[in-house]
Amino acid sequence: MNSKSRAIRDLLFNKVRMTIQFKIIAQDGMARVGELITDHGVVPTPTITLNYTNALENWGFKPEDITEARDVILLRNTFWLKERGISNVREGVEWPRPVMSDSGGFQMVSMGKHLKQSFRGLEFDLDSRKIFIAPHEVVEWGKSAEVDLIMPLDNTVYTMDRNPLKFIWSAVMTAVWFRYSRKVADDNLYYIVQGGLNKFARRISLWDANRQLKNGISAVAIGGLAWDEPRSAMYKMVKFCTQRLPGNKPRHLLGVCKPIDILECIERGIDSFDGIAATREGRHGRVWLWGGKYFDINNSQYVNDNGVLDSHCSCPVCRAGVSRADIRTRFKIGDREAIRQLMAHNWHQNYQLVSTARQAIEEGKFREFKRDFLGTFKPFVG
Ligand SMILES: [Zn+2]
Incomplete structure (x- = not known):
């Protein structure tokens, strides 16, 4: 047709x-x-x-x-x-x-078992059920x-x-x-x-x-x-x-x-x-920072840290001034809001990144922006 x-x-x-x-x-x-x-x-x-x-x-x-x-x-x-x-x-x-x-x-x-593929589609077992996707x-x-x-x-x-x-x-x-x-x-x-x-x-x-x-x-x-x-x-x-x-x-x-x-x-x-890396890592307490770096909120050094997650971040959590110490305390006891805040913050890092990248491209300065952003950053593995 x-x-x-x-x-x-x-x-x-x-x-x-x-x-x-x-x-x-x-x-x-x-x-x-x-x-x-x-x-x-x-x-x-x-x-x-x-x-x-x-x-x-x-x-x-x-x-x-x-x-x-x-x-x-x-x-x-x-x-x-x-x-x-x-x-x-x-x-x-x-x-x-x-x-x-x-x-x-x-x-x-990646998840299904007994995967079979044919020109008709994909067949696999999930939770002991046979599933076929065409x-x-x-x-x-x-x-x-x-x-x-x-x-x-x-x-x-x-x-x-x-x-x-x-x-x-x-x-x-x-x-x-x-x-x-x-x-x-x-x-x-x-x-x-x-x-x-x-x-x-x-x-x-x-x-x-x-x-x-x-x-x-x-x-x-x-x-x-x-x-x-x-x-x-x-x-x-x-x-x-x-x-x-x-x-x-x-x-x-x-x-x-x-x-x-x-x-x-x-x-x-x-x-x-x-x-899904931003939200998945947030869920596990890894906090992303502007410049590609990160830290682990579980570390005891943040117990009394009154700073926000990232002073360069414009996400609602950082703008509201929620401190690392506060989030850490709640995260450690499995508080759902703390987990959502970490996910939102990490995701926002990428949002801010693409917004700034667009501006740099429009100004013809993308390479300079990338160099300044990454600085001495060594990419994390995984
Ligand atoms: Zn933030």
């Missing part, structure tokens, strides 16, 4: 059609500032998502709590929402802004649930796997699954480039991505990175991909959200990032 027939079908069946447009405002080297235009508003890029995971929900964290940072994308997981019988992506959250859905395929590869079902749900930016089911392989055939297979499988996905929706669908660190597999995936992008697909994502590979290898592969992708389409990097990685990959032409 071509896009014209799809438009007529959608009109007849009163289906909501979501579209994505992308406009580049400024460029500094490969780094760019843009606008991702969706039916639920415009998102300035480079940007980050707020990954609204089950963990965040369980701790009582609500997207509406990030009152001053609403020009970002909320990310929700198709698989878990479907499992809970949720039929609209904004159900249970007050978020009138754009929402991205990921398929859940990645989580299944590529078209992921997009069908995304479309009916009014998702603005849909990540289809893709086939990912552990980056450090030694068998090159697996990467080629993942690129081919992702391409086949994409064809099933595209039959359902194409206006707001991302093509996910796979292939790990294997250049041959990446070339196959990039060749197919470029065909699809020329043929009406609006956006592209780079997947299959940020497992255990060295940072330098990840950055090289990001550049290998962005150099071979069209300049006028938005580019998302899946599963990457540490400050140093965000900066290095903005420099290599990435427009948006998602990941």
